[in-house]
Amino acid sequence: MKKKNISTILVMILLILSLVGCDSRNKVKEEGKFYIVTTTTMLADATRIIGGDYVVVTGLMGPGIDPHLYKASAGDVIAMQKADMVVFTGLHLEGKMGEVFENLNKLNKKTIKVSNGVDESVLLQSEDKSLAHDPHIWFDVSLWKDAVSELANGIKELDPEHSEEYENNLNKYLTELDELDAYIKNRALELDEEKRVLITAHDAFNYFGQAYGFQVKGIQGISTSSEAGTRDLRNLANFIVENEIKAIFIESSVPTKNIEALKEAVEAQGFDVKIGGELYSDSLGDGKSGDDTYIKTFTKNIDTIVDALK
Numbered sequence: 001m002k003k004k005n006i007s008t009i010l011v012m013i014l015l016i017l018s019l020v021g022c023d024s025r026n027k028v029k030e031e032g033k034f035y036i037v038t039t040t041t042m043l044a045d046a047t048r049i050i051g052g053d054y055v056v057v058t059g060l061m062g063p064g065i066d067p068h069l070y071k072a073s074a075g076d077v078i079a080m081q082k083a084d085m086v087v088f089t090g091l092h093l094e095g096k097m098g099e100v101f102e103n104l105n106k107l108n109k110k111t112i113k114v115s116n117g118v119d120e121s122v123l124l125q126s127e128d129k130s131l132a133h134d135p136h137i138w139f140d141v142s143l144w145k146d147a148v149s150e151l152a153n154g155i156k157e158l159d160p161e162h163s164e165e166y167e168n169n170l171n172k173y174l175t176e177l178d179e180l181d182a183y184i185k186n187r188a189l190e191l192d193e194e195k196r197v198l199i200t201a202h203d204a205f206n207y208f209g210q211a212y213g214f215q216v217k218g219i220q221g222i223s224t225s226s227e228a229g230t231r232d233l234r235n236l237a238n239f240i241v242e243n244e245i246k247a248i249f250i251e252s253s254v255p256t257k258n259i260e261a262l263k264e265a266v267e268a269q270g271f272d273v274k275i276g277g278e279l280y281s282d283s284l285g286d287g288k289s290g291d292d293t294y295i296k297t298f299t300k301n302i303d304t305i306v307d308a309l310k
């Protein structure tokens with residue numbers, strides 16, 4: 001009942017705002033270009049690269065924004081409504097936006113769920129019972145290639161006239177992603193196996209761990225909407241002391257308090273663990289950091305990890 005009310009209110013807000021033409025948030029729709037709205041920064045980046053000159057992209061979530069907790073604003077709903085296509089990850093990554101996507105489908109809006117491009121058999125199970133699968137597919141470059149290919153298919157369907165250009169953009173990008181994948185693998189091998197242990201604020205890095213040979217532990221579950229328990233914190237502190245882990249990491253889109261609490265719990269046992277730096281998890285870096293593309297962000301991540309654990 002309550003859900004219905006919210007969606008009715010959203011539709012009403014949408015109607016009212018489109019009638020009065022309140023549209024300050026949207027970029028001006030450029031003539032002859034397709035207007036695509038994406039959720040995460042990873043998707044905005046990929047859509048700009050593949051769409052090239054023929055698309056205008058608006059990303060709803062900025063750098064440092066947590067997609068698990070993000071709620072669509074009225075302005076977001078309008079932007080999606082006006083878009084020629086809406087791109088999202090799926091697998092409940094955008095956990096608070098499910099209803100918005102359902103409404104878009106009801107309105108026959110073209111949507112692309114990029115996780116559809118990833119074979120279900122390679123998806124990791126989620127320990128979080130509210131999610132069937134772990135949604136952090138961009139952490140394994142080979143899976144992200146599948147997601148990006150799905151995105152390219154959607155753009156080609158939207159604008160068949162320029163299919164060939166999109167295909168060329170995709171192929172060029174897939175080659176760059178292969179180079180990134182090789183770079184991450186090579187850097188990971190600079191660490192002995194027992195040193196490849198990654199401890200972060202939330203369980204975002206399981207695909208990364210599987211692809212690049214790291215044991216991964218997060219303080220919070222797969223989604224940041226679950227709370228970390230004090231018992232989990234104590235167990236993790238014991239693990240760090242026993243295995244003499246040199247560094248733990250904060251994440252750009254998750255508050256740092258849990259990692260600081262973990263550091264203190266380790267130090268209470270007389271062992272010194274350093275904070276090895278900030279990793280990008282559920283968002284790319286911003287223009288200021290210079291890590292504002294998927295390739296730059298994940299190059300920075302592996303450099304931070306390997307340099308701190310060495």
Ligand SMILES: [Zn+2]
Nearest residue numbers: 204222223282
């Ligand atoms: Zn996450």
